[in-house]
Amino acid sequence: MKLLNGQPSEMLPLADRGLQFGDGVFRTLRLEHGVMPFWSRHYAKLAADCAVLGLSCPAEALLLEDIRQLGVDSATIKIIITRGESARGYAIPEGCQANRIVQATGLPAYPAEYYSQGVAVRLCATRASWQPALAGVKHLNRLENVLARREWQDPAIFDGLLLDRDGFVVEGVLSNILLLDQQGRVLTPLLRSSGVAGVMRAIALELFAAQGYTVQEQEIPVQTLLAARQIWLSNSLFGLLPVRQLGERQWIVDPLDTLLQEKLQHAAENEFLRLELPQDPARQGQRK
Amino acid sequence: MKLLNGQPSEMLPLADRGLQFGDGVFRTLRLEHGVMPFWSRHYAKLAADCAVLGLSCPAEALLLEDIRQLGVDSATIKIIITRGESARGYAIPEGCQANRIVQATGLPAYPAEYYSQGVAVRLCATRASWQPALAGVKHLNRLENVLARREWQDPAIFDGLLLDRDGFVVEGVLSNILLLDQQGRVLTPLLRSSGVAGVMRAIALELFAAQGYTVQEQEIPVQTLLAARQIWLSNSLFGLLPVRQLGERQWIVDPLDTLLQEKLQHAAENEFLRLELPQDPARQGQRK
Numbered sequence: 001m002k003l004l005n006g007q008p009s010e011m012l013p014l015a016d017r018g019l020q021f022g023d024g025v026f027r028t029l030r031l032e033h034g035v036m037p038f039w040s041r042h043y044a045k046l047a048a049d050c051a052v053l054g055l056s057c058p059a060e061a062l063l064l065e066d067i068r069q070l071g072v073d074s075a076t077i078k079i080i081i082t083r084g085e086s087a088r089g090y091a092i093p094e095g096c097q098a099n100r101i102v103q104a105t106g107l108p109a110y111p112a113e114y115y116s117q118g119v120a121v122r123l124c125a126t127r128a129s130w131q132p133a134l135a136g137v138k139h140l141n142r143l144e145n146v147l148a149r150r151e152w153q154d155p156a157i158f159d160g161l162l163l164d165r166d167g168f169v170v171e172g173v174l175s176n177i178l179l180l181d182q183q184g185r186v187l188t189p190l191l192r193s194s195g196v197a198g199v200m201r202a203i204a205l206e207l208f209a210a211q212g213y214t215v216q217e218q219e220i221p222v223q224t225l226l227a228a229r230q231i232w233l234s235n236s237l238f239g240l241l242p243v244r245q246l247g248e249r250q251w252i253v254d255p256l257d258t259l260l261q262e263k264l265q266h267a268a269e270n271e272f273l274r275l276e277l278p279q280d281p282a283r284q285g286q287r288k
Numbered sequence: 289m290k291l292l293n294g295q296p297s298e299m300l301p302l303a304d305r306g307l308q309f310g311d312g313v314f315r316t317l318r319l320e321h322g323v324m325p326f327w328s329r330h331y332a333k334l335a336a337d338c339a340v341l342g343l344s345c346p347a348e349a350l351l352l353e354d355i356r357q358l359g360v361d362s363a364t365i366k367i368i369i370t371r372g373e374s375a376r377g378y379a380i381p382e383g384c385q386a387n388r389i390v391q392a393t394g395l396p397a398y399p400a401e402y403y404s405q406g407v408a409v410r411l412c413a414t415r416a417s418w419q420p421a422l423a424g425v426k427h428l429n430r431l432e433n434v435l436a437r438r439e440w441q442d443p444a445i446f447d448g449l450l451l452d453r454d455g456f457v458v459e460g461v462l463s464n465i466l467l468l469d470q471q472g473r474v475l476t477p478l479l480r481s482s483g484v485a486g487v488m489r490a491i492a493l494e495l496f497a498a499q500g501y502t503v504q505e506q507e508i509p510v511q512t513l514l515a516a517r518q519i520w521l522s523n524s525l526f527g528l529l530p531v532r533q534l535g536e537r538q539w540i541v542d543p544l545d546t547l548l549q550e551k552l553q554h555a556a557e558n559e560f561l562r563l564e565l566p567q568d569p570a571r572q573g574q575r576k
Contacts, residue, residue, distance in 0.1 A: 011299035022310030141429035
């Protein structure tokens with residue numbers, strides 16, 4: 001099910017600048033039994049990303065109404081905000097109205113072993129772009145993720161890691177990266193000139209800090225990654241996943257990870273938005 | 289008028305990866321009185337760009353049939369090839385079918401003074417991305433062009449120039465750049481890690497070489513640009529335009545430019561494709 005500006009639609013005008021130039025931003029998040037964990041953070045990030053591009057962000061109530069209208073109580077929700085329609089050319093015409101797309105697809109299932117034993121990742125040949133004007137923003141220019149994802153077919157590989165021009169680690173194709181270094185600090189790449197600064201990354205950094213870890217955003221050479229005591233991937237669909245393998249290097253997943261999952265679960269249970277779904281007694285009964 | 293896969297349409301499926309990720313390429317070119325200058329080069333560039341992304345490029349005959357079907361004899365033709373539709377996620381599903389969009393909009397009018405006296409340009413604060421995997425390709429990830437174009441409103445400014453991370457000149461927001469340096473050589477930025485290598489840029493380089501100029505693609509610092517005897521912008525809609533002003537620096541446009549326009553006109557008259565438009569005696573009469 002998809003909505004364009006609140007109306008059911010499977011189509012977008014060809015004149016939309018989201019297609020023509022990738023002129024827009026997006027969010028992907030979980031809706032589980034009528035509950036959206038960390039919704040306020042997702043909305044704040046959407047608004048911040050819109051601000052970077054000079055897009056007008058739809059009101060929160062409008063987006064929530066759209067999500068309710070999708071009529072599902074569990075789904076992956078994707079929100080796209082584009083600049084709207086214009087004639088040919090990069091200049092933004094006066095009165096250009098943002099288009100808002102809200103869609104629901106199935107929630108992916110992650111095997112329990114991914115959390116308890118970790119996932120395998122690879123290093124991609126595709127590098128992350130240098131572009132400080134867009135760094136951190138979840139915008140629609142995602143060709144490098146597509147190219148990096150094309151590098152492997154092996155279903156045993158969960159994600160691929162991208163380096164920047166200087167060889168520093170930036171992120172996964174579909175995740176952010178955090179690591180526990182030899183000094184016991186939690187490090188994550190500084191995303192000042194590349195990459196997307198995800199909501200789950202911010203939450204994970206707070207969780208680690210709350211546990212008493214020193215948390216640092218910095219440039220991370222591949223050697224630091226390989227020498228790490230543990231690596232995690234973060235994104236809003238799977239939360240936090242430990243890494244068990246990167247090329248030849250293997251990690252034994254620490255009990256810390258189990259603890260971390262519990263903390264994350266706890267955080268999600270304390271920070272969420274419960275949708276007021278349309279009255280449906282049958283569905284109500286299924287909700288937590 | 290717009291066609292999606294040969295059918296009149298104003299709409300594209302929301303599931304198209306062109307929207308979701310900017311996963312596609314495009315071309316913009318002139319159709320004038322049934323004639324498309326340098327068509328074969330445009331098609332060759334489209335095919336080459338598709339190959340970089342691993343997209344299957346539509347057959348030339350299919351695109352020509354689309355353009356004929358637009359039913360206009362003069363227009364700006366924009367061709368977009370996207371990867372096609374897929375569910376959420378960067379991975380490309382098997383059997384993903386490219387979507388082909390062909391649209392006609394009006395031909396922009398460029399005042400004669402632009403050619404005889406030159407145009408004014410500015411230096412943008414937005415930098416060009418570093419991304420060797422996509423450099424040279426005219427792909428749909430054009431957010432940096434949008435951001436750079438947002439930097440000015442003054443209609444007296446024709447284009448804005450972008451530098452890369454290291455301060456080398458890359459291109460204009462809507463053009464390539466060529467210059468005549470103090471040694472009488474024609475230089476143009478090396479587009480190995482940023483920018484789009486346009487069809488008109490290639491033609492201009494050939495024209496200069498044919499005139500006996502030494503032509504070089506290389507890294508060009510801003511100082512070399514400012515010290516140039518002449519600068520030109522190239523793109524497929526306006527051809528070649530001399531620059532008369534960049535910030536404080538002004539240039540007197542040389543009679544060479546007039547000569548260059550004549551050579552370009554001559555080249556266009558020798559290398560084009562004439563569309564076999566539907567029988568329409570009234571329209572036939574209007575054609576050159």
